[in-house]
Amino acid sequence: GDVKAGLAGEAPKAGSSTALEEGEAHDQEEKQSPGIEQNQAKGRGNSKRGDKGANESAIALVGGLGCDYVSRVLSTFAPQEAVRDIQEKTRVKDERYDPAFGLLEQMGKEKADVNKNLLQSITQVLLRKVQSLSVEENLLDLLEASFIYIRIPELRGIPIAVLERLKSVPNNFLKQLSADRAVFNDLPQSVQRQVWELDKSLLQQHVSPLIYRFISERSTVLSCLNMNEENPNKQFSLGMSVPSVHRQTYRNGSAALKRVTAIICKSNKIYKYIVNLCLTLYRESEKLFMSRDEQAYCSFRSQLLMSLHDGVNAIRLEDPCHKLAWALDAALKDRSCGDKRLSELMQIFQPYDKKQGRKKRRFDEDGGGSTSQPDENTVLGEMGMILRDPPVYFFLAREALKRLQRVVEHQALPKQDAPLIFLSRLLQIATDCRSMLREKSFKFYKVDEGLVRDFYPKLAASFVDKKMQKLGKEVDTKAVDPYYLGEWLYSHNVTHTVGQVVYQVFVIDCLAKNELDIGQQALMTIASVLPKITSKAIVEWSPFMYSLAERLQSM
Numbered sequence: 120g121d122v123k124a125g126l127a128g129e130a131p132k133a134g135s136s137t138a139l140e141e142g143e144a145h146d147q148e149e150k151q152s153p154g155i156e157q158n159q160a161k162g163r164g165n166s167k168r169g170d171k172g173a174n175e176s177a178i179a180l181v182g183g184l185g186c187d188y189v190s191r192v193l194s195t196f197a198p199q200e201a202v203r204d205i206q207e208k209t210r211v212k213d214e215r216y217d218p219a220f221g222l223l224e225q226m227g228k229e230k231a232d233v234n235k236n237l238l239q240s241i242t243q244v245l246l247r248k249v250q251s252l253s254v255e256e257n258l259l260d261l262l263e264a265s266f267i268y269i270r271i272p273e274l275r276g277i278p279i280a281v282l283e284r285l286k287s288v289p290n291n292f293l294k295q296l297s298a299d300r301a302v303f304n305d306l307p308q309s310v311q312r313q314v315w316e317l318d319k320s321l322l323q324q325h326v327s328p329l330i331y332r333f334i335s336e337r338s339t340v341l342s343c344l345n346m347n348e349e350n351p352n353k354q355f356s357l358g359m360s361v362p363s364v365h366r367q368t369y370r371n372g373s374a375a376l377k378r379v380t381a382i383i384c385k386s387n388k389i390y391k392y393i394v395n396l397c398l399t400l401y402r403e404s405e406k407l408f409m410s411r412d413e414q415a416y417c418s419f420r421s422q423l424l425m426s427l428h429d430g431v432n433a434i435r436l437e438d439p440c441h442k443l444a445w446a447l448d449a450a451l452k453d454r455s456c457g458d459k460r461l462s463e464l465m466q467i468f469q470p471y472d473k474k475q476g477r478k479k480r481r482f483d484e485d486g487g488g489s490t491s492q493p494d495e496n497t498v499l500g501e502m503g504m505i506l507r508d509p510p511v512y513f514f515l516a517r518e519a520l521k522r523l524q525r526v527v528e529h530q531a532l533p534k535q536d537a538p539l540i541f542l543s544r545l546l547q548i549a550t551d552c553r554s555m556l557r558e559k560s561f562k563f564y565k566v567d568e569g570l571v572r573d574f575y576p577k578l579a580a581s582f583v584d585k586k587m588q589k590l591g592k593e594v595d596t597k598a599v600d601p602y603y604l605g606e607w608l609y610s611h612n613v614t615h616t617v618g619q620v621v622y623q624v625f626v627i628d629c630l631a632k633n634e635l636d637i638g639q640q641a642l643m644t645i646a647s648v649l650p651k652i653t654s655k656a657i658v659e660w661s662p663f664m665y666s667l668a669e670r671l672q673s674m
Contacts, residue, residue, distance in 0.1 A: 180209055506546070523536075533579065
C-alpha cells in the first residue's frame with residue numbers, strides 16, 4: 120500500500136521509510152561484483168568494518184552499488200520522495216553545517232561552491248594525515264574505506280596517496296586498478312609497476328608501442344643500414360656518425376628506450392617480461408627474411424640490456440647475455456676485437472661447447488670447439504640476437520675480414536686460424552638464431568667446412584691481388600671466378616649468409632681504400648647475381664645498398 124501511494128504521488132505513510140531501510144540492508148547483503156567498486160580486501164575480516172556495514176549512514180552512493188540503489192529507489196517510490204531520500208543520505212551530516220551554510224547563503228555564496236571548497240579543504244587535511252601514517256594496517260584500513268571513491272576525480276587523490284605509501288598493494292586492488300585505464304594512468308609509477316608485474320597483458324599494451332617507436336627512431340633505422348667502417352669523425356650525407364662508435368650516445372638519445380628503462384626500474388620480473396616479448400616478436404615474425412624490423416628487434420634486445428648497464432642497474436647482472444653485450448659494446452667502442460677480447464668472448468661461449476674437458480689454451484685449433492649439446496633454454500638464441508644487432512653483426516664481419524687478411528700476410532690457411540674460425544661461428548649463430556628460437560634447438564655449431572675450405576680461400580685471392588697491385592705488378596682481377604663467389608651471394612642457407620655479409624663488407628672497404636679495380640670487379644660479381652635474388656629476399660641487401668650509395672657519394 121505504501122508503494123502504491125508513492126507511485127500515485129501521495130505522501131507516504133509513517134511506516135514507508137522502513138521499506139527504504141530494508142532496501143539498504145538488502146544492498147549490504149548482496150555480493151559485491153568484482154570491479155573498481157569493490158572496496159573490501161579479501162580475507163580481511165574486520166569486525167569494526169562489519170558493524171559499519173550495518174549502519175545506514177555507511178552507504179556510499181557511488182559506483183555500481185550506488186547506481187543500483189538510486190535506480191531501485193526511483194523505480195519504487197514517487198520522484199519527489201525518492202529525491203528527498205537520496206538527498207538525505209548524501210547530505211553533510213554535521214550539525215554545524217546547516218547554520219554555517221545558512222550564513223554563507225545569506226552572503227550570496229552558492230551551495231555548489233561551498234561544497235566544492237569544503238571538499239577541497241577536507242581532502243587536503245586527509246592527505247596530510249595519510250603522509251603521517253606509518254603502520255601498514257592503518258593504511259590498508261584507509262585504503263579499503265577510500266578505494267570505492269577512486270573513480271571520482273575530486274577524491275581520487277586520497278586512495279592514490281594511500282597506494283603510494285604502501286610497500287606492497289594487495290593483489291585484489293591491483294586487479295581492479297588494471298581494469299580502468301583512466302585510473303591506471305593517474306597512478307604513481309611504483310604502483311603501476313606492481314600492476315604490470317601482475318598483469319602481463321597490460322604491460323604488453325604499454326611496452327609494444329614503445330618497441331615499435333624504437334624501431335622507427337632515426338638512429339635505429341640508420342644503424343640497421345650502415346655497414347661503412349667506423350670513423351667517429353666521418354659525417355655521411357644524412358649527417359650521421361657511424362652508430363657503433365657512439366652507441367651509448369644513441370641509447371641516451373632514444374626516448375622509447377628511456378621510457379622502457381623507466382618502466383623496468385628495479386623489477387627483474389618486468390624486465391624478463393619485456394625481453395620475452397621482444398623475443399616473441401622476433402621469433403614469430405611472419406617475414407621469412409631479415410627486414411629492418413627483425414634487425415631492430417635484435418638491436419632493442421641489445422640496447423635495452425646495455426641501457427641498464429649504463430645506469431648501473433643490478434638487473435643487468437642477472438641477464439645471462441650481459442657479459443656478451445658488454446664485451447661487444449666495448450669492442451665496438453675500441454673499433455677492434457683483438458686477442459684479449461676474443462679470449463673473453465670464447466670464455467663466454469665455453470659452456471656451450473662439448474670440448475670443455477680439453478686442456479684450455481688461448482685458442483683451440485678449431486676456434487673454440489666443434490659442436491655442442493642442445494641448450495635447455497633460450498640463452499644461446501638470445502645471444503644470437505645480441506650478435507645479430509646490425510652494428511655488432513657488421514663489426515664481426517669486418518673483424519673476420521681483417522683476420523683473413525692476416526692469414527694471407529702470414530701465408531697460412533684460413534682453416535688454421537682459430538680467431539677467424541671463432542668469428543665465423545659467432546656469425547653463424549647470429550644468422551641462425553631465429554631458426555634456433557623457432558625450432559627450440561640451440562647448438563653452437565662448428566664452422567662450416569665450405570666456408571673455410573672454399574669461400575675464404577677464394578676471397579683471400581683478392582687480398583693477394585691487392586698486395587701485388589701495391590707492389591706495382593699487373594693483376595688479372597678476373598682470375599677469381601665471379602660465378603663461384605656469386606653462388607655465396609644469393610643462396611640463403613646459414614653459411615652462405617655469413618659469406619654474403621663478409622663479401623659485402625669486403626666490397627665497401629675496397630671502395631673506401633680506393634682499390635677501384637678489385638672493387639669494380641666485386642661490384643660486377645654482385646650485379647651478376649642480383650637478378651637471381653627473389654623480391655622478398657632483396658630486403659636483406661638494404662644495408663649494403665645504402666652503404667654503397669653513401670660510399671659512392673663520398674668518393
